[in-house]
Amino acid sequence: MTNKTQKQLIDDYLKEPTNPPLGKEDSFWANVVPVGREFGSKDYERLVEHDHLVRTARTLSDPASLALRVFLDDERITPEGWVRVCWPNEAIDLLETNAVAEISLDHDLGNDERGTGYDVVVWIEEAVALHGFKPPKMAVHSANSSAREKMEAGIRVIEGLL
Template identity: 40%
Template sequence: MIFLNTLLDKGNENMNYIEILHTNDLQKLKEYLQTHDVNEEVQGGSLLYWAVYMNNTEFAELLINKGADINKIDIHGRTPLSTSCFFNFEDITSLLLENAAIIDVTCVERGYSGWNGQVQNETLNLLRKYGWVNLYLDDLRDIPEGFMGVRSIEEALDVFEDYNVHILSLDHDLGTNEKGELKKTGYDLVKYLCANVRRTANKIYLHTDNVVGRDNMYQTLLGAQRRGFIDADIEVYPYPFVKNRYSWKED
């Protein structure tokens, strides 16, 4: 909050809003809006941005009801929603989402690694309700915090039907079915996605220990990008996003 205190010390005419926000006086905000545009900017951020930054749900709700641009970015490219995701402000994030705030890559990214460097589970659960997840395909490993886990490519395909995927982390070998037959592999999923889903994810990690399978998946994804089958800006990494864990080995 150091930056906010700096704003209070400046003699700029627009600083009256920051003072009102700092004192949490809703009536004064209503009076302020009688002579000021609800979408005016203060030090590079909208009135709504600063209300979100201060986690002031009442101010944010009033500004939204008065017509504030809910997706207005500040001078650093941050939206009110990406800011609330970063700080894991659950109530104000819900308010923004209920009022059609746009979920972009930055929102999911900041929800995974917030102000304290931790996974913001409350934020990620809210984003999941509005169609965004991180997806982890593996038959044995622990599902990492902040990910939706699936154990087969059939389950994975169901997720792609219902959600946008930010981070996709893939295993190769997925074990056997009840008949002892090998299940389809992560490589089978990669081939399907490259042929049918142009925007598979924003980032793809390959956490498998199968060296040959990993290389097949990696080269197929890169080849699909070169040929225009999947988006060229998808980031593809031939290694895990987080350390692989097997809790059953610790028993």
């Protein structure tokens, strides 16, 4: 048996077929209470919801019908009608489902080792250039002016690739 990282276990779990679609109680995080609870109850509930959204989008014949509006931020209040994610990998998980219609990005997320909003822009750019990914509508709401300019420049490059 190989030792897999927590992320590899989650990725494997998310790739499992879901026929019939599973409910939130079947979430990876709902079944890994000790691991999930170490994040704190608020983060735990958010992770269960995130897992459910990803799995639901992957089971739909037309994931774009979900038309998710994703808000990447660690501090601001999530606007009504938006799905909050706190880390780049969570935003990318949702983008990979093709269910995201719009994404708004903050740059500084509290732990640069886990990534920044710019990492999402770079992922989208690569996905468009190499894999024909159709990006959602993109906006930047970062208060970090230099990072915001860098991210907006990246979005312009992406738009030029289309």
